[in-house]
Amino acid sequence: MSDISNTKPETGAFFPRDRAWHAPALTPAYKTSVLRSPQKALLALDNTLSEITGPVFGHAILGELDDDLIHNFAKRGESAIGERIIVHGRVLDERGRPVPGALLEFWQANAGGRYRHKKESYLAPLDPNFGGCGRTITGADGAYRFRTIKPGPYPWPNGPNDWRPAHIHFSVFGHGFAQRLITQMYFEGDPLIWRCPIVSTIPDRRAIELLIAPLDMANTIPMDARAYKFDIVLRGRRSTLFENRMEGN
Amino acid sequence: MVQELGQLKETASQTAGPYVHIGCTPNFAGITGVYEADLGASMVNDRTRGQRITICGRVIDGAGTPLKDAMVEIWQADAAGFYNSPSDLRGQADPNFTGWGRCPTSADTGEYVFETVKPGRAPFKDGRLMAPHITVWIVARGINIGLHTRLYFPDEVEANAEDPLLARIEHRHRVETLIASVEGSVYTFDIHLQGEKETVFLDI
Numbered sequence: 001m002s003d004i005s006n007t008k009p010e011t012g013a014f015f016p017r018d019r020a021w022h023a024p025a026l027t028p029a030y031k032t033s034v035l036r037s038p039q040k041a042l043l044a045l046d047n048t049l050s051e052i053t054g055p056v057f058g059h060a061i062l063g064e065l066d067d068d069l070i071h072n073f074a075k076r077g078e079s080a081i082g083e084r085i086i087v088h089g090r091v092l093d094e095r096g097r098p099v100p101g102a103l104l105e106f107w108q109a110n111a112g113g114r115y116r117h118k119k120e121s122y123l124a125p126l127d128p129n130f131g132g133c134g135r136t137i138t139g140a141d142g143a144y145r146f147r148t149i150k151p152g153p154y155p156w157p158n159g160p161n162d163w164r165p166a167h168i169h170f171s172v173f174g175h176g177f178a179q180r181l182i183t184q185m186y187f188e189g190d191p192l193i194w195r196c197p198i199v200s201t202i203p204d205r206r207a208i209e210l211l212i213a214p215l216d217m218a219n220t221i222p223m224d225a226r227a228y229k230f231d232i233v234l235r236g237r238r239s240t241l242f243e244n245r246m247e248g249n
Numbered sequence: 250m251v252q253e254l255g256q257l258k259e260t261a262s263q264t265a266g267p268y269v270h271i272g273c274t275p276n277f278a279g280i281t282g283v284y285e286a287d288l289g290a291s292m293v294n295d296r297t298r299g300q301r302i303t304i305c306g307r308v309i310d311g312a313g314t315p316l317k318d319a320m321v322e323i324w325q326a327d328a329a330g331f332y333n334s335p336s337d338l339r340g341q342a343d344p345n346f347t348g349w350g351r352c353p354t355s356a357d358t359g360e361y362v363f364e365t366v367k368p369g370r371a372p373f374k375d376g377r378l379m380a381p382h383i384t385v386w387i388v389a390r391g392i393n394i395g396l397h398t399r400l401y402f403p404d405e406v407e408a409n410a411e412d413p414l415l416a417r418i419e420h421r422h423r424v425e426t427l428i429a430s431v432e433g434s435v436y437t438f439d440i441h442l443q444g445e446k447e448t449v450f451l452d453i
């Protein structure tokens with residue numbers, strides 16, 4: 001909380017979510033959505049304090065290796081197997097302003113495409129030095145970065161031969177609970193992106209393209225790691241500067 | 250041509266998938282030694298003010314089966330109606346109450362559980378008081394974009410009757426999908442994704 005205490009707190013309502021830009025709830029090609037999608041219309045409500053406010057996380061929660069998936073589960077002196085990469089970018093709002101103090105949590109499969117999870121059944125081996133989770137908090141300019149290995153693609157039981165493109169899952173907290181977002185980042189050039197039923201739940205190709213991180217040679221660490229850039233945009237707020245106040249409020 | 254507005258589009262949501270617990274509650278997922286504790290596992294401490302309550306329930310799919318791979322988050326005001334957030338300018342919330350909780354649904358029963366306090370009333374935009382409520386957010390495999398809803402309390406009949414959100418629900422029999430049931434200090438709130446009892450979800 002101390003990290004953003006010198007910026008004026010924002011109290012405006014968020015812009016309405018563009019529901020046509022996001023995936024609809026029911027996307028039959030992604031079979032699990034069939035029984036898990038609400039069928040009735042959502043109840044629209046202008047934001048109240050419950051949505052305008054949200055939990056804020058300070059850097060004090062972070063451990064030294066939280067942003068280093070190559071080492072945060074590895075035995076001392078060892079490291080995870082795989083292509084070493086840096087993932088970095090900025091968290092912005094829809095008005096293009098940086099979102100400082102945003103908590104990002106990420107999780108991913110190992111280099112062979114295998115998750116460390118008891119329900120995971122893919123035959124690719126576990127890496128004893130890779131857990132698959134990490135987190136960080138954006139700085140004053142909304143920037144973040146973490147170190148990991150490039151996850152492998154993996155098959156999943158949807159169609160008879162569906163494969164997920166290589167991806168990293170992101171969970172994002174901005175400053176208001178209405179900004180809460182979970183998404184996935186993909187890697188430039190992966191031919192599986194355009195064959196994936198989960199990617200294809202998103203109707204607008206431009207929205208998909210914004211989930212694909214380009215290779216960013218300017219931010220590589222020579223002889224160590226390549227870099228991919230992934231910016232995240234959260235909902236923006238209406239300005240409260242000239243807001244009408246109702247009588248008696 | 251005119252100048253561009255320069256608005257950005259929100260990053261598209263994608264499902265949290267079956268392994269959301271690796272990233273959000275790794276200790277629960279058996280990945281220990283990375284984080285000391287899972288975030289959101291505890292909302293209260295010994296000094297938290299207010300009436301202690303337990304919130305529990307299940308997330309149920311269109312076939313009547315509880316989801317065993319979901320994650321539920323709640324966000325609420327403290328006992329006096331203040332939010333532990335810099336964006337609540339009305340006053341200082343209870344420093345011993347986070348207001349935010351996160352719980353995976355049980356791999357055996359599908360149940361989620363939160364130990365919290367009963368929230369106070371906070372004002373709606375026009376100054377009217379809302380009934381005490383808890384914001385609930387649900388993600389899981391098969392859910393493409395997180396679902397927002399609210400839990401209201403069955404023992405707040407008068408406040409519920411004047412709540413601006415509950416008043417907006419056109420089909421009045423659906424109001425009860427947002428009202429928990431109570432036994433002692435335990436409130437049960439089952440969330441139905443589909444069907445006859447489909448919970449009212451919010452576009453907020």
Ligand SMILES: [Fe+3]
Pocket residue numbers: 109164167169266268
């Ligand atoms: Fe995945």
